[in-house]
Amino acid sequence: MAAKKAAAVQVESQNLPFVIGSAFNIQPYLETESTAAIQAALQAIPYGGTLMLGPGTYRVSNLTLPPGVSLVGAGPFATVLLGRNTGETIVTLSDASSLRNLKVDGGDTRSAGFSVVVAGNGVVIDSCTFYHYYIAITAGALSGPTGPQFVINPQVRDCNFAFPQVYSGGGAAQFLHFSNAQVTGCVVAGPEAGAQPDFGLRFQNGDTAFVSNNNITVHGQALLIDTPPGFNIYSFVSSSNCYDSSGPTASVSAPSSAAIIAGGGVYNTQFSNDWFGLSRQGSGCLVTTYGTGLVDGVAFTGCQFPGNKQNGLTMSGSQVLNWQVTGGHSEGNASGIAAQAGTSRFTITGHRAGNAAGRGPNNIGINVLGGSPSNHYVITGNNTYGNTSVGIYDGGTGTHKVVANNL
Structure with missing residues (x-):
């Protein structure tokens, strides 16, 4: 036999x-x-x-x-x-x-x-569950013993992530050096109490990513785009995701539920019908730079920013340019939308900043922080009724701006 x-x-x-x-x-x-x-x-x-x-x-x-x-x-x-x-x-x-x-x-x-x-092109991870991970999935590398590793078309579909091991630098999935990454239909859940992992999904250097229909919660920065100096992200497209319930991590005391923190470049980024909510210490979404970093071209369409400790959306820095908020709503935040530290060339239109979905008012609906050298912006056609202090505060010092026809 x-x-x-x-x-x-x-x-x-x-x-x-x-x-x-x-x-x-x-x-x-x-x-x-x-x-x-x-x-x-x-x-x-x-x-x-x-x-x-x-x-x-x-x-x-x-x-x-x-x-x-x-x-x-x-x-x-x-x-x-x-x-x-x-x-x-x-x-x-x-x-x-x-x-x-x-x-x-x-x-x-x-x-x-x-x-x-x-470690290769055209990889598919489908209908898998990940438990007890430090980092569950890593795709590509900016450096290593054999040099950079570039991967094309990595796909993660319909996966579940739970019971992470919480240590500095950990998270669910990271895409470090890629083209055409796809993440769809995943559920990422973190610990009910205590510190959280540093991130849910992380992207550092690549051209084109599609992220859709995911629920990422209790994972610090549920979405983290953190380009190092000299590296770039082009055409990041996010739709119908929940970036939710960020709390202190092993590395960050007040993370936002989603964050773009650019030391390199981030270009042509799109968010549509996404939820950025319930950050326990930070904002729903933070977009900022450091060093010579640049964020140029970000669109938020039909997005929600509810119940965050700081702001619903924080756009911060003179190197954060050419962004738009179209539609959507923000409620229960310090400011629904905050433009600060010289961010310029932006448009906010058709947005509801005020008590919605029973989550309470913002303190300020739309806030261009006082003394900010913001310039070349349009704030029009928004409904900012029912906030605690004021609907719109325009403290920008630029001279090329339109703030008109808001309720």
């Missing part, structure tokens, strides 16, 4: 694109490493093939999916890849490989490292 079984394995691995893990004697073990058996099966599968792992927990580390190979579980709570708590990578994905329908669990004491590394 043993010889017969070995022959069957050889035929399957050479000719069939779909292989069941049990054919390679891959069995779930809690205490024994499954890495070698799974890796051998993956290496035997042809390009375009799939390895199916049955229900159970498989203890693995430094597993690598070859190009074009998929690893598929029996369900995101049925098949579990369990890491070793040491900070070692659990799975690395190569060109056109995919991870689907399973759980990746970093272990109870993970304080460093990545659960999954995207």
